[in-house]
Amino acid sequence: MRDLQLPHSVTTAIEGANVPPLPQVLLRLIQQVDDESSTVDNLAAIVSQDPGLTARILTAANSAAYYRKTAVGDIKSCVVLLGTRMVRSMATSLAVKRLFDADRGSVAADLTDFWRHSLLVAETSRAVAVATGYPKPDEAYLAGLLHDVGQLLLMSALGEQYAWLLSQTGTEDKLLELERSSLSTDHGEVGTWMADQWKLDSELADAILFHHADAAEISTASSLPRLVWFADALARGVENLVPFEELATTLLGADAGFDPGRILARALDHVQVIATAMGVAARPEPDDASPARTLPNVTVLAPPGPHQEADRALADHIRDMAVMHPLQQDLFTLTSDEELLGALRESARILFELPRMGFLLIDRESGELTGTSIAGQAAIFRQTRIARGVDVGLATRAIAEREVCSSFDEGPAHRESLLDRQLARTFGSEGILALPMVGKRRIVGVMLFALDRAEHARLKRRTPWLQNFGRIGGMSVEAWQDATSYRKQAEDEAAAAFRLQARRVVHEAGNPLGIIKSYLRILDQKLPENSEVRHELDVLRDEIDRVAGIVRRMNEVPPTDAEPASVAVNALVRELLALYAAPLFGDKGIAVTKHLGEDTDRAACDPDSLKQILVNLWKNAAEATPRGGRFDISILDGVMENGKRHVEIRMEDSGAGMPDEAIRNLSFPDQSHGQTERGHGLSIVGSIAARIGCRISCRSKAGAGTTLSLLLPCVRI
Secondary structure, eight states: OOOOOHHHHHHHHTOOOOOOOOHHHHHHHHHHHOOTTTOOHHHHHHHOOHHHHHHHHHHHTTTTGGOOOSOSSSSHHHHHHHHHHHHHHHHHHHHHHHHHSSSOOOOOOHHHHHHHHHHHHHHHHHHHHHHOOOHHHHHHHHHHHHHTHHHHHHHHHTHHHHHHHHHOOOOOSHHHHHHHHHHSOOOOHHHHHHHHHHTHHHHHHHHHHHTTOHHHHHHHHHHHHHHHHHHHHHTTSSOOOHHHHHIIIIIIIIOTTHHHHHHHHHHHHHHHHHHHOOOOOOOOOOOOOOOOOOOEEEEOOOOOGGGGGHHHHHHHHHHHHHHHHHHHHHHHOSSHHHHHHHHHHHHHHHHHOOOOEEEEEOOOOOOOEEEOOOOOOOOHHHOOEOTTTTSHHHHHHHHHHOEEETTTSSGGGGOOOHHHHHHHHTTTEEEEEEEHHHHHSSSSEEEEEEOOOOHHHHHHHTTTHHHHHHHEEEEEEEEHHHHHEEEEEEEEHHHHHHHHHHHHHHHHHHHHHHHHHHHHHHHHHHTTTOOOOOHHHHHHHHHHHHHHHHHHHSSSOOOOOOOOOOHHHHHHHHHHHHHHIIIIIITTTTTEEEOOOOOOOBSSSSSHHHHHHHHHHHHHHHHOOOOOOOEEEEEEEEEETEEEEEEEEEEEESSSSSHHHHHHHOOGGGGGGOOOHHHHHHHHHHHHHHHHEEEEEEEEETEEEEEEEEEEOOOOO
């Protein structure tokens, strides 16, 4: 579906709008992320109880900084993608934003009624979905939660203008008329526009768009819009409708046992349980003539009198220092440049309603100002390299003056440069705003934002907040750069020490291996020509060469232009079984069954790597299998996977099974959880498999054994 087109003035206003969450839910989220025992499920559950938080998380997870080929449409996946540190940083920024909103002349909103209604429609939508067999009840919940999110967007974006519309009515139907006459759009279209930006399923966006259609119209829509429409009508107690039981049959195909009243009562109880847990005041019982309100309650704060200006300036300065401190602490906990810059992007969007931005950082070695290595921003930033001391416009001027600079500042010193015009064109804005990132000891770069003239007037009175935000960003990036530099220095020192120790190990281990190999050669000469032991000695010599190679590689840099290796898997397994079957399995009374064939395909990997994988896995299988158990190994050529030929090695034992922690070591070797020798061995297997392109799958059950499958790509002929 093509994205919904809104009036340009509305689109421009809501692009940077921040949908406000209920403060009680926001507080609960902050407390939860501070709890070390908290899980992703806990965080996702809290986020999914508030349309404002849900919208904020969806916006961040689907931004360019977290680009994925497919949109992220469920809350848990969004929280996993962002990470708990980013979620906490966003929650802190939203909390600070509430203090911004207490500024003079701004709109104060009580979202309690709106929140209750949104949550009630969400709970009702999910319950109706379950009762009528709709296959995606969680999607129905999300659509119900967001059905009125356009109201929050318009309230945040238009401020007093939209507050006046809300003050003129107590019902959504009347509000809809006022929106269309005043704005040439309505909150359903605005919410749908935002859902399109998130790339959510088109049917979910349609549910938001059509939730104010009349009964005759909605009957022609697809399943999800009809379901959410019914839940909204049920939650609002819409008058002049046929009985809800009949509507449920007509719209949803519900059977005769469907009870809308019972579903609504349970949903109300569930909402009240959540409200009580959040510390939200109980809903007053409406009388028959006054249905429960579902809209935000808003008031416009009057500006202070002249005699209050000095006190206010002092209070602002103290508040500035106090409320920004938690944000700074949150940023200092982030552990990568992607996380840190992503958190700064979201904080700027939330705090100052500046959604389009980019970074240019000062390279510590060359002194150049560039965005070359920063992902998730427009190409112009990656292509820009400005030498130290060169003046190319607002970016370098902001750094030189350590002040906020914009295209709309007055005076000859703020003339526009061609780079300024390029950046504005990239942003699709009238101009730009440059905010220097000032650390404790040095300036680390500049943040650049899209800026229109109207936004300039709004931000002018927040210049001190912007300056402080730039300092927090600068100190955070500076601390991360320092930590990275110290870590690299420590790693270089550790690597040098390791190389020295590796040379000693290579020397000490090489001598006895050479002696053993020489002894085997002497033994071979003493054996009769037709001795069957000669083959075992050849395999043993090959294994000694392999071990020597492993030791030698500790002190070598792998060649980047090595010829691609290949291996005959059946032949290799036969050789290894001849050497290891008896000591690993036979001596323990474990029966080995093998199903090997001819090598019609060769696997595209080096033999030593495959040997190391198999020996480690066989050793684990032997340790896990009791006496009298079994170990089966089979090889199958010509296995097709994603249109390519593979060789499969399948191994099955009757042992105790592999614990989840061991399986994780196979799948995520860089995050090895095991501290035992077995866990370390499996992480080595996982690392080697990843390097050679071998896909390992595992099926294991406690007390019932383990089945492992190794899928090796074939050499292309």
